[in-house]
Amino acid sequence: MKLRLKATLAVACMLIEIPLAIAEPTTAPAVLRDAWSxxxxxxxxxxxxxxxxxRSADPSNAFEGRAEAVSLGRDLFRDPQLSRNGQIACASCHSPSAQFEDGRPQGQGLGSGSRRTQPVMGAMGAPFLFWDGRKDSLWSQALGPLENPLEQGTNRVRLVGLVRARYATRYAALFGPLPALNALPAAASPLGSPSEQAAWWAMPKETRDQVDRVFANLGKAIAAYESRVQYGPxxxxxxxxxxxxxxxxxxxxxxxxxxxxxxxxxxxxxxxxxxxxxxxxxxxxxxxxxxxxxxxxxxxxxxxxxxxxxxxxxxxxxxxxxARPDQCGELSFLVSADPRQxxxxxxxxxxxxxxxxxxxxxxxxxxxxxxxxxxxxxxxxxxxxxxxxxxxxxxxxxxxxxxxxxxxxxxxxxxxxxxxxxxxx
The missing domain is CATH 1.10.760.10 (Cytochrome c-like domain)
Structure with missing residues (x-):
């Protein structure tokens, strides 16, 4: 008798609970204003x-991820002394307060260029840079305007002297001591004026290589800074x-x-x-x-x-x-004879x-x-x-x-x- 009563009460409880569960309020999902497939x-x-x-650090720039490189690169980016007339910095055309570009139809440095200045944001993820893709890394891209006669128009030997005078301690902490290079001409570059080119090729190869190394390291520091400039949501x-x-x-x-x-x-x-x-x-x-x-x-x-x-x-x-050669895939498999280019x-x-x-x-x-x-x-x-x-x-x-x-x-x-x-x- 007690067993039957317990079973009856259990069934009654279930019957009472079922409608209560069904009656609980539910929240319907909101209908989206815009439907997409x-x-x-x-x-x-x-x-x-x-x-x-x-993106993993650029394998061709071992210094990109270092805070000291970012700091040095920021100052180099803003330094007008990296130009022939001491008045044009990277930031002159890539203004940090104006979308990191200049708003002009064509870039304006020491002269007028033939192409539009591109912003810095997002550049670190691109396999090729400039409008025509003539550079394959952010640090190599940073070197071009320094010697371009229409942009900053300086030369790499002068830049070595600038580093020694203004950035020697910070450079050494990041890249190691500057080479002695005591007998450099005042101006020399393989891309400069005829006299600058003559002075460049008159230097011993070892000296040219040392100058090029300092020059490349300047680009790597600037790239470390530029790689941190990004678009926000x-x-x-x-x-x-x-x-x-x-x-x-x-x-x-x-x-x-x-x-x-x-x-x-x-x-x-x-x-x-x-x-x-x-x-x-x-x-x-x-x-x-x-x-x-x-x-x-x-x-x-x-x-x-x-x-x-x-x-x-x-x-x-x-x-x-x-970088190791196997880390340069884009360059290794570059198509050089495509009429669509x-x-x-x-x-x-x-x-x-x-x-x-x-x-x-x-x-x-x-x-x-x-x-x-x-x-x-x-x-x-x-x-x-x-x-x-x-x-x-x-x-x-x-x-x-x-x-x-x-x-x-x-x-x-x-x-x-x-x-x-x-x-x-």
Whole structure:
């Protein structure tokens, strides 16, 4: 009898508990304002700045990760005495207060250059640098402007004297004691004036090598600083994070107009074909028919740079690199005779792009709207062959880009959402 009563009470309790469990309030998942397909979500996820994997230190620069190198490099970057006239620093064209560039159509140093100054942010992750990719490391890139007669225009022997006078203790703590080099000429360089070149080749090879080593180490210190200058997260990154997390409120990081522009960016605008990944750049070289600065002398771009890169004594395989040959894969397998390189230029990052007018490799286009209209119009290239397809000329790789005026406005609005802070040491 007692057993039956216990069983009856147990059943009764179960019957009472069941409706109570069903009646408990539940919170329905928020409905996202903007729906994206699984494939689109995967693409968006790949574009998050947080997906930029921390790059291992440049194997060709053994000093990149050292705090002393960052500190020395910062001071060298800002020192105008690294120029022939003592007035032009790296920071003169790459201003830390202005997106690490100068806002000019073409760079301006001791003279006027023929290409646009590129920002420092994100450069450490690029396999090739400059618009034409003629350098393969951040430290080697830093050396070029020092002796370029249109930029800082100094020479490497003078730089050795500058290091001895202003940075000897800090240099020695990082790289070891400076070589004696007591009988150097006042000015000498293999890239300088005829008299500077003559003075350079008159020096013994051992002396030239010692000067080159100091010169290379200056670049390595500057690169250590530049490698710490990075893009910070933009509203675009907050929107992606919210979308992937199912955060309906967080999607307000982008306005409806900007979201329409994002859909165009991923779809019919074909922008993400080249502007992809966390840096919104494929780091490759493309001919898109950008009008030349000088129609009589169009810029050959990448085609003219490959030979310069291979012959550069400061490349990854050179005597002043800290890398093993097997760590220089990009250089080892470089294609030197590709007709597609004629008139091709490196894909720039679109991060902070709205803050960096004018655009293209020589500042030929004044606004983002002009840039987009250029891709819609797809003019023929002045040199080489444009990759852009024109109406009636689509191929397996591309189709003509067709955007209405209001769609161009939406796309410009989206590009504004890519602007974030600049993080610097």
């Amino acid at each position: 699984t494939a689109e979500r995967e693409v968006l996820a790949s574009m998050q700045l947080s997906r930029a994997e921390p 933009a509203r675009f990154d907050r929107y992606i994070r919210a979308t992937l997390a199912g955060d309906a409120a967080g999607q307000s990081a982008l306005a409806a107009k900007e979201v329409r522009g994002l859909r165009l960016f991923l779809g019919k605008g074909q922008c993400s074909t080249c502007h992809n990944g966390p840096m919104l750049s494929d780091q490759a070289f493309h001919n898109t028919g950008v009008p030349p600065l000088d129609p009589q002398h169009p810029d050959p771009g990448r085609a003219a740079a490959v030979g310069l890169l291979l012959d550069d004594p400061f490349n990854c395989l050179g005597a002043f690199s800290d 004629l008139g091709a230029f490196r894909t720039p990052s679109l991060r902070n792009v709205a803050a960096r007018a004018p655009y293209m490799h020589a500042g030929q286009l004044r606004s983002l709207a002009e840039v987009i209209r250029h891709y819609v119009e797809a003019p023929a290239a002045a040199l080489g062959r444009s990759e852009l397809a024109r109406a009636g000329q689509g191929d397996a790789q591309r189709a003509p880009i067709r955007l209405a005026p209001e769609e161009i406005d939406d796309l410009v609005a989206f590009l504004g959402s890519l602007t974030g802070p600049v993080v610097q040491p």
